[in-house]
Amino acid sequence: MIVKQYADNIQVTEVCRIFFIDLIVNFCILKKICEILSRIVTILRESSSLVLNIFIQLLQNMGRNILHVEFLNFVRNILLLFSKDIDKPVLNLFLIVLQKFRCLFNGDMQWLKNHVDMVEDVANFFSQVIKKLPNIIHQCPDEEFILFIELIKNGIQLHEPGTLKSISTFTSNFIEYTKSDQRTINLLQQNGFEIVQILLQVRFTFNDYLQ
Template sequence: MGSNILHVEFLNFVRNTLLLFSKDTNQSVFNLFLIVLHKFGHLFNGDIQWLKDHVDTVEDIANFFGQIIKKLPNVIHHCPDEAYVLFIQFMKNGIQLHEQGALKSISTFISNFIEYTKLNQRAADLLQQNGFEFVQILLKCIGETSPHHLIDSLSLPLFTLSKSYLQWTTHWVQQCLNDPNFPTSSAKRQHREALLKILTSERTRYSNFKDHINTFSLACRETIPTYETKD
Protein backbone atom coordinates (compact mmCIF):
# COMPACT_ATOMS: atom_id res chain seq x y z
CA MET A 1 0.00 0.00 0.00
CA GLY A 2 3.03 2.27 0.47
CA SER A 3 3.06 4.05 -2.87
CA ASN A 4 -0.72 4.54 -2.79
CA ILE A 5 -0.98 6.14 0.64
CA LEU A 6 -0.78 9.69 -0.69
CA HIS A 7 -3.21 9.11 -3.56
CA VAL A 8 -6.31 11.24 -3.34
CA GLU A 9 -8.62 8.21 -3.00
CA PHE A 10 -6.83 7.00 0.12
CA LEU A 11 -6.59 10.51 1.53
CA ASN A 12 -10.34 10.92 1.07
CA PHE A 13 -10.91 7.58 2.78
CA VAL A 14 -8.82 8.64 5.78
CA ARG A 15 -10.50 12.05 5.97
CA ASN A 16 -13.99 10.57 5.77
CA THR A 17 -13.16 7.92 8.37
CA LEU A 18 -11.83 10.55 10.74
CA LEU A 19 -14.95 12.65 10.21
CA LEU A 20 -17.18 9.64 10.81
CA PHE A 21 -15.51 8.89 14.14
CA SER A 22 -14.79 12.51 15.01
CA LYS A 23 -16.56 12.35 18.37
CA ASP A 24 -14.78 9.18 19.43
CA THR A 25 -11.47 8.95 17.60
CA ASN A 26 -9.84 5.75 18.83
CA GLN A 27 -6.19 4.89 18.37
CA SER A 28 -6.70 2.70 15.31
CA VAL A 29 -8.55 5.49 13.49
CA PHE A 30 -5.97 8.07 14.56
CA ASN A 31 -3.24 5.76 13.29
CA LEU A 32 -4.62 6.20 9.77
CA PHE A 33 -3.74 9.87 9.97
CA LEU A 34 -0.30 9.07 11.38
CA ILE A 35 0.34 6.68 8.47
CA VAL A 36 -0.31 9.50 5.99
CA LEU A 37 1.74 11.93 8.05
CA HIS A 38 4.74 9.62 8.31
CA LYS A 39 4.62 8.64 4.64
CA PHE A 40 4.57 12.25 3.52
CA GLY A 41 7.36 13.15 5.94
CA HIS A 42 9.49 10.28 4.64
CA LEU A 43 9.01 11.20 0.98
CA PHE A 44 9.27 14.97 1.41
CA ASN A 45 12.06 14.98 4.00
CA GLY A 46 12.44 18.76 3.75
CA ASP A 47 13.37 18.58 0.05
CA ILE A 48 11.75 21.30 -2.05
CA GLN A 49 12.75 19.48 -5.22
CA TRP A 50 10.53 16.56 -4.23
CA LEU A 51 7.62 18.98 -3.92
CA LYS A 52 8.38 20.45 -7.35
CA ASP A 53 8.53 16.99 -8.90
CA HIS A 54 5.22 15.86 -7.38
CA VAL A 55 2.94 18.90 -7.55
CA ASP A 56 -0.24 16.85 -8.01
CA THR A 57 0.48 14.83 -4.88
CA VAL A 58 1.46 18.01 -3.05
CA GLU A 59 -1.85 19.63 -3.96
CA ASP A 60 -3.76 16.59 -2.67
CA ILE A 61 -1.82 16.33 0.58
CA ALA A 62 -2.10 20.09 1.23
CA ASN A 63 -5.87 19.87 0.76
CA PHE A 64 -5.97 16.86 3.08
CA PHE A 65 -3.94 18.47 5.86
CA GLY A 66 -5.80 21.76 5.50
CA GLN A 67 -9.18 20.07 5.85
CA ILE A 68 -8.16 17.96 8.85
CA ILE A 69 -6.67 20.98 10.63
CA LYS A 70 -9.79 23.06 10.06
CA LYS A 71 -12.48 20.43 10.65
CA LEU A 72 -10.79 18.09 13.13
CA PRO A 73 -8.40 20.07 15.33
CA ASN A 74 -8.71 17.36 17.99
CA VAL A 75 -6.82 15.02 15.65
CA ILE A 76 -4.00 17.54 15.34
CA HIS A 77 -3.98 18.01 19.14
CA HIS A 78 -2.90 14.39 19.54
CA CYS A 79 -0.03 14.60 17.06
CA PRO A 80 3.56 14.37 18.25
CA ASP A 81 5.75 17.46 17.99
CA GLU A 82 7.34 15.98 14.88
CA ALA A 83 4.08 16.60 13.04
CA TYR A 84 4.23 20.33 13.74
CA VAL A 85 7.86 20.40 12.63
CA LEU A 86 6.79 18.73 9.38
CA PHE A 87 4.00 21.26 8.87
CA ILE A 88 6.45 24.14 9.36
CA GLN A 89 8.87 22.59 6.85
CA PHE A 90 6.00 22.16 4.41
CA MET A 91 5.07 25.82 4.88
CA LYS A 92 8.58 27.11 4.21
CA ASN A 93 9.16 24.98 1.14
CA GLY A 94 5.67 24.71 -0.28
CA ILE A 95 5.10 28.46 -0.42
CA GLN A 96 7.95 28.65 -2.94
CA LEU A 97 6.24 26.46 -5.54
CA HIS A 98 5.22 28.06 -8.83
CA GLU A 99 2.38 25.69 -9.80
CA GLN A 100 -0.87 27.57 -9.26
CA GLY A 101 -3.11 24.72 -8.09
CA ALA A 102 -0.58 23.34 -5.63
CA LEU A 103 0.28 26.79 -4.28
CA LYS A 104 -3.36 27.68 -3.73
CA SER A 105 -3.87 24.49 -1.70
CA ILE A 106 -0.66 25.08 0.26
CA SER A 107 -1.70 28.66 0.97
CA THR A 108 -5.00 27.46 2.44
CA PHE A 109 -3.23 24.77 4.47
CA ILE A 110 -0.82 27.38 5.87
CA SER A 111 -3.65 29.74 6.75
CA ASN A 112 -5.55 26.96 8.53
CA PHE A 113 -2.44 25.87 10.42
CA ILE A 114 -1.68 29.42 11.55
CA GLU A 115 -5.22 29.76 12.89
CA TYR A 116 -4.94 26.36 14.55
CA THR A 117 -1.80 27.35 16.48
CA LYS A 118 -3.95 29.68 18.59
CA LEU A 119 -5.47 26.50 20.07
CA ASN A 120 -2.18 24.72 20.73
CA GLN A 121 0.74 26.26 22.61
CA ARG A 122 3.24 23.70 21.31
CA ALA A 123 2.36 24.58 17.73
CA ALA A 124 2.33 28.31 18.52
CA ASP A 125 5.81 28.12 20.06
CA LEU A 126 7.14 26.38 16.97
CA LEU A 127 5.52 28.95 14.71
CA GLN A 128 7.09 31.75 16.72
CA GLN A 129 10.52 30.12 16.45
CA ASN A 130 10.22 29.80 12.68
CA GLY A 131 8.07 32.81 11.90
CA PHE A 132 10.82 35.21 10.87
CA GLU A 133 12.31 32.74 8.40
CA PHE A 134 8.87 31.98 6.97
CA VAL A 135 8.03 35.67 6.55
CA GLN A 136 11.41 36.24 4.94
CA ILE A 137 10.74 33.48 2.41
CA LEU A 138 7.20 34.71 1.81
CA LEU A 139 8.21 38.33 1.18
CA LYS A 140 10.97 37.16 -1.15
CA CYS A 141 8.38 35.21 -3.13
CA ILE A 142 6.03 38.20 -3.21
CA GLY A 143 8.69 40.67 -4.23
CA GLU A 144 10.92 38.73 -6.55
CA THR A 145 11.11 34.97 -6.92
CA SER A 146 7.52 33.87 -7.61
CA PRO A 147 5.59 34.73 -10.78
CA HIS A 148 3.42 37.77 -10.21
CA HIS A 149 0.19 35.96 -11.10
CA LEU A 150 0.57 33.93 -7.88
CA ILE A 151 0.34 36.99 -5.60
CA ASP A 152 -3.23 36.27 -4.50
CA SER A 153 -2.21 32.88 -3.11
CA LEU A 154 0.88 34.36 -1.49
CA SER A 155 -1.18 37.07 0.22
CA LEU A 156 -3.38 34.74 2.27
CA PRO A 157 -0.74 33.39 4.70
CA LEU A 158 0.55 36.88 5.44
CA PHE A 159 -2.98 38.17 5.99
CA THR A 160 -3.82 35.30 8.36
CA LEU A 161 -0.54 35.70 10.20
CA SER A 162 -1.15 39.41 10.73
CA LYS A 163 -4.69 38.81 11.98
CA SER A 164 -3.61 35.99 14.30
CA TYR A 165 -0.30 37.37 15.60
CA LEU A 166 -0.09 41.05 14.78
CA GLN A 167 2.86 41.90 17.01
CA TRP A 168 4.97 38.99 15.82
CA THR A 169 4.16 39.60 12.18
CA THR A 170 4.85 43.32 12.30
CA HIS A 171 8.18 42.68 14.00
CA TRP A 172 9.21 40.03 11.46
CA VAL A 173 8.20 42.12 8.45
CA GLN A 174 9.95 45.18 9.89
CA GLN A 175 13.13 43.15 10.38
CA CYS A 176 13.02 42.05 6.76
CA LEU A 177 12.27 45.47 5.34
CA ASN A 178 15.03 47.17 7.33
CA ASP A 179 17.33 45.82 4.63
CA PRO A 180 16.97 48.35 1.77
CA ASN A 181 17.78 45.62 -0.74
CA PHE A 182 15.09 43.23 0.48
CA PRO A 183 13.13 41.86 -1.29
CA THR A 184 14.67 44.11 -3.95
CA SER A 185 16.19 47.57 -3.95
CA SER A 186 13.28 48.77 -6.11
CA ALA A 187 10.99 48.78 -3.08
CA LYS A 188 11.55 52.28 -1.70
CA ARG A 189 10.78 53.61 1.76
CA GLN A 190 7.22 54.60 0.87
CA HIS A 191 6.51 51.09 -0.39
CA ARG A 192 7.82 49.55 2.83
CA GLU A 193 5.94 51.97 5.04
CA ALA A 194 2.70 51.34 3.16
CA LEU A 195 3.11 47.58 3.59
CA LEU A 196 3.61 47.94 7.34
CA LYS A 197 0.64 50.28 7.54
CA ILE A 198 -1.72 47.80 5.89
CA LEU A 199 -0.41 45.00 8.13
CA THR A 200 -1.28 46.93 11.27
CA SER A 201 -4.68 48.16 10.11
CA GLU A 202 -7.30 46.36 12.18
CA ARG A 203 -10.15 46.97 9.75
CA THR A 204 -8.44 45.83 6.57
CA ARG A 205 -10.54 43.52 4.43
CA TYR A 206 -8.78 40.66 2.70
CA SER A 207 -9.63 42.02 -0.76
CA ASN A 208 -8.03 45.35 0.14
CA PHE A 209 -5.04 43.60 1.69
CA LYS A 210 -4.46 41.65 -1.53
CA ASP A 211 -4.53 44.88 -3.52
CA HIS A 212 -1.78 46.36 -1.35
CA ILE A 213 0.35 43.22 -1.54
CA ASN A 214 -0.07 43.26 -5.30
CA THR A 215 1.07 46.88 -5.45
CA PHE A 216 4.05 46.15 -3.20
CA SER A 217 4.99 43.23 -5.45
CA LEU A 218 4.83 45.42 -8.54
CA ALA A 219 6.98 48.04 -6.84
CA CYS A 220 9.60 45.41 -6.00
CA ARG A 221 9.63 44.36 -9.64
CA GLU A 222 9.95 47.98 -10.89
CA THR A 223 6.58 47.72 -12.62
CA ILE A 224 5.21 50.90 -11.02
CA PRO A 225 7.09 54.08 -10.07
CA THR A 226 5.25 54.89 -6.83
CA TYR A 227 3.08 53.19 -4.26
CA GLU A 228 -0.60 53.94 -4.73
CA THR A 229 -2.31 53.94 -1.35
CA LYS A 230 -5.82 52.51 -1.42
CA ASP A 231 -8.54 53.06 1.12
Protein backbone atom coordinates in the same frame (compact mmCIF):
# COMPACT_ATOMS: atom_id res chain seq x y z
CA MET B 1 -25.34 -3.43 0.69
CA ILE B 2 -23.42 -6.67 1.15
CA VAL B 3 -20.86 -4.95 3.35
CA LYS B 4 -23.60 -3.39 5.44
CA GLN B 5 -25.61 -6.60 5.77
CA TYR B 6 -22.65 -8.78 6.77
CA ALA B 7 -20.55 -6.25 8.65
CA ASP B 8 -20.85 -8.34 11.82
CA ASN B 9 -20.04 -11.65 10.15
CA ILE B 10 -16.45 -12.66 10.91
CA GLN B 11 -16.18 -15.11 8.00
CA VAL B 12 -17.45 -12.62 5.45
CA THR B 13 -15.22 -9.84 6.70
CA GLU B 14 -12.20 -12.16 6.61
CA VAL B 15 -12.95 -13.04 2.99
CA CYS B 16 -13.18 -9.32 2.21
CA ARG B 17 -9.86 -8.70 3.91
CA ILE B 18 -8.06 -11.40 1.92
CA PHE B 19 -9.69 -10.25 -1.31
CA PHE B 20 -8.61 -6.63 -0.91
CA ILE B 21 -5.10 -7.53 0.23
CA ASP B 22 -4.65 -9.56 -2.97
CA LEU B 23 -5.67 -6.52 -5.00
CA ILE B 24 -3.59 -3.77 -3.41
CA VAL B 25 -0.44 -4.89 -5.21
CA ASN B 26 -1.76 -3.16 -8.34
CA PHE B 27 -1.58 0.64 -8.14
CA CYS B 28 -4.43 1.35 -10.58
CA ILE B 29 -6.69 -1.18 -8.91
CA LEU B 30 -5.71 0.24 -5.54
CA LYS B 31 -6.88 3.72 -6.54
CA LYS B 32 -10.23 2.32 -7.60
CA ILE B 33 -10.54 0.32 -4.37
CA CYS B 34 -9.96 3.46 -2.32
CA GLU B 35 -12.54 5.32 -4.39
CA ILE B 36 -15.15 2.61 -3.84
CA LEU B 37 -14.42 2.19 -0.14
CA SER B 38 -14.56 5.94 0.36
CA ARG B 39 -18.15 5.85 -0.85
CA ILE B 40 -19.31 2.88 1.19
CA VAL B 41 -17.60 3.73 4.47
CA THR B 42 -20.54 5.91 5.52
CA ILE B 43 -22.81 2.87 5.74
CA LEU B 44 -20.54 1.42 8.43
CA ARG B 45 -21.43 4.16 10.90
CA GLU B 46 -23.94 1.91 12.65
CA SER B 47 -22.04 -1.33 12.11
CA SER B 48 -19.61 -3.11 14.37
CA SER B 49 -15.90 -2.40 14.16
CA LEU B 50 -15.07 -5.62 12.29
CA VAL B 51 -15.20 -4.22 8.76
CA LEU B 52 -13.82 -0.87 9.85
CA ASN B 53 -10.79 -2.54 11.40
CA ILE B 54 -10.17 -4.43 8.16
CA PHE B 55 -10.26 -1.19 6.19
CA ILE B 56 -7.79 0.36 8.60
CA GLN B 57 -5.46 -2.63 8.19
CA LEU B 58 -5.64 -2.20 4.43
CA LEU B 59 -4.67 1.44 4.72
CA GLN B 60 -1.74 0.54 6.93
CA ASN B 61 -0.54 -2.11 4.47
CA MET B 62 -0.58 0.11 1.41
CA GLY B 63 2.83 1.10 0.09
CA ARG B 64 4.64 4.11 1.47
CA ASN B 65 4.30 5.97 -1.83
CA ILE B 66 0.51 5.68 -1.83
CA LEU B 67 -0.82 9.18 -1.19
CA HIS B 68 -3.13 9.71 -4.16
CA VAL B 69 -6.36 11.64 -3.71
CA GLU B 70 -8.52 8.50 -3.56
CA PHE B 71 -6.49 7.19 -0.62
CA LEU B 72 -6.64 10.55 1.15
CA ASN B 73 -10.40 10.86 0.63
CA PHE B 74 -10.90 7.40 2.10
CA VAL B 75 -8.85 8.28 5.18
CA ARG B 76 -10.61 11.63 5.52
CA ASN B 77 -14.06 10.03 5.45
CA ILE B 78 -13.10 7.51 8.11
CA LEU B 79 -11.67 10.26 10.31
CA LEU B 80 -14.74 12.45 9.92
CA LEU B 81 -17.10 9.60 10.79
CA PHE B 82 -15.23 7.83 13.55
CA SER B 83 -12.60 10.15 15.06
CA LYS B 84 -14.75 10.89 18.12
CA ASP B 85 -15.25 7.20 18.88
CA ILE B 86 -12.32 6.25 21.10
CA ASP B 87 -13.28 2.57 20.92
CA LYS B 88 -12.30 2.38 17.26
CA PRO B 89 -8.64 2.58 16.18
CA VAL B 90 -8.89 5.46 13.74
CA LEU B 91 -6.71 8.11 15.34
CA ASN B 92 -3.52 6.49 14.07
CA LEU B 93 -4.70 6.85 10.48
CA PHE B 94 -3.69 10.49 10.40
CA LEU B 95 -0.25 9.59 11.70
CA ILE B 96 0.03 6.98 8.94
CA VAL B 97 -0.54 9.67 6.32
CA LEU B 98 2.03 11.91 8.00
CA GLN B 99 4.58 9.09 8.07
CA LYS B 100 4.03 8.33 4.39
CA PHE B 101 4.41 11.99 3.47
CA ARG B 102 7.54 12.39 5.60
CA CYS B 103 9.20 9.41 3.90
CA LEU B 104 8.43 10.84 0.48
CA PHE B 105 9.16 14.52 1.16
CA ASN B 106 12.04 14.28 3.64
CA GLY B 107 12.67 18.03 3.39
CA ASP B 108 13.49 17.78 -0.32
CA MET B 109 12.30 20.84 -2.24
CA GLN B 110 13.00 19.13 -5.55
CA TRP B 111 10.66 16.30 -4.62
CA LEU B 112 7.87 18.83 -4.06
CA LYS B 113 8.53 20.37 -7.47
CA ASN B 114 8.40 16.96 -9.12
CA HIS B 115 5.16 15.93 -7.40
CA VAL B 116 3.03 19.08 -7.30
CA ASP B 117 -0.22 17.17 -7.85
CA MET B 118 0.41 14.97 -4.83
CA VAL B 119 1.51 17.98 -2.77
CA GLU B 120 -1.74 19.74 -3.66
CA ASP B 121 -3.81 16.71 -2.58
CA VAL B 122 -1.89 16.28 0.67
CA ALA B 123 -2.11 19.99 1.53
CA ASN B 124 -5.86 19.91 0.95
CA PHE B 125 -6.13 16.85 3.17
CA PHE B 126 -4.12 18.45 5.97
CA SER B 127 -6.17 21.64 5.70
CA GLN B 128 -9.44 19.76 6.11
CA VAL B 129 -8.24 17.75 9.10
CA ILE B 130 -6.80 20.81 10.86
CA LYS B 131 -10.00 22.78 10.33
CA LYS B 132 -12.59 20.09 11.04
CA LEU B 133 -10.78 17.72 13.41
CA PRO B 134 -8.53 19.72 15.75
CA ASN B 135 -8.96 16.95 18.34
CA ILE B 136 -6.80 14.73 16.13
CA ILE B 137 -4.17 17.43 15.64
CA HIS B 138 -3.98 17.94 19.40
CA GLN B 139 -2.72 14.37 19.76
CA CYS B 140 0.09 14.68 17.24
CA PRO B 141 3.67 14.45 18.55
CA ASP B 142 5.94 17.47 18.18
CA GLU B 143 7.78 16.11 15.13
CA GLU B 144 4.55 16.18 13.12
CA PHE B 145 4.21 19.92 13.69
CA ILE B 146 7.79 20.36 12.51
CA LEU B 147 6.78 18.52 9.33
CA PHE B 148 3.94 21.00 8.86
CA ILE B 149 6.35 23.92 9.20
CA GLU B 150 8.74 22.38 6.68
CA LEU B 151 5.87 21.89 4.24
CA ILE B 152 4.91 25.54 4.64
CA LYS B 153 8.47 26.82 4.15
CA ASN B 154 9.02 24.78 1.02
CA GLY B 155 5.47 24.77 -0.32
CA ILE B 156 5.15 28.56 -0.53
CA GLN B 157 8.07 28.53 -2.96
CA LEU B 158 6.18 26.48 -5.54
CA HIS B 159 4.78 28.25 -8.60
CA GLU B 160 1.87 26.09 -9.73
CA PRO B 161 -1.36 28.05 -8.98
CA GLY B 162 -3.42 25.09 -7.75
CA THR B 163 -0.68 23.76 -5.50
CA LEU B 164 0.18 27.21 -4.15
CA LYS B 165 -3.48 27.84 -3.35
CA SER B 166 -3.66 24.57 -1.41
CA ILE B 167 -0.48 25.39 0.49
CA SER B 168 -1.81 28.87 1.30
CA THR B 169 -5.07 27.45 2.64
CA PHE B 170 -3.17 24.90 4.70
CA THR B 171 -0.90 27.64 6.07
CA SER B 172 -3.89 29.79 7.00
CA ASN B 173 -5.64 26.91 8.77
CA PHE B 174 -2.45 25.95 10.58
CA ILE B 175 -1.91 29.51 11.83
CA GLU B 176 -5.53 29.61 13.02
CA TYR B 177 -5.01 26.31 14.82
CA THR B 178 -1.98 27.64 16.71
CA LYS B 179 -4.33 29.84 18.74
CA SER B 180 -5.47 26.73 20.61
CA ASP B 181 -2.13 24.90 20.99
CA GLN B 182 0.84 26.36 22.84
CA ARG B 183 3.28 23.97 21.18
CA THR B 184 2.41 25.24 17.74
CA ILE B 185 2.45 28.85 18.91
CA ASN B 186 6.03 28.42 20.06
CA LEU B 187 6.99 26.65 16.83
CA LEU B 188 5.42 29.36 14.70
CA GLN B 189 7.21 32.07 16.67
CA GLN B 190 10.52 30.28 16.13
CA ASN B 191 9.98 29.97 12.37
CA GLY B 192 7.77 32.94 11.59
CA PHE B 193 10.57 35.31 10.61
CA GLU B 194 12.08 32.77 8.22
CA ILE B 195 8.68 32.16 6.63
CA VAL B 196 8.23 35.90 6.06
CA GLN B 197 11.71 36.11 4.54
CA ILE B 198 10.88 33.28 2.15
CA LEU B 199 7.63 34.96 1.14
CA LEU B 200 9.44 38.23 0.42
CA GLN B 201 12.13 36.44 -1.57
CA VAL B 202 9.52 34.58 -3.59
CA ARG B 203 7.73 37.84 -4.35
CA PHE B 204 10.92 39.59 -5.48
CA THR B 205 11.89 36.62 -7.63
CA PHE B 206 8.46 36.58 -9.24
CA ASN B 207 8.59 40.33 -9.93
CA ASP B 208 12.02 39.95 -11.55
CA TYR B 209 10.64 37.16 -13.71
CA LEU B 210 7.76 39.38 -14.90
CA GLN B 211 10.17 42.17 -15.81
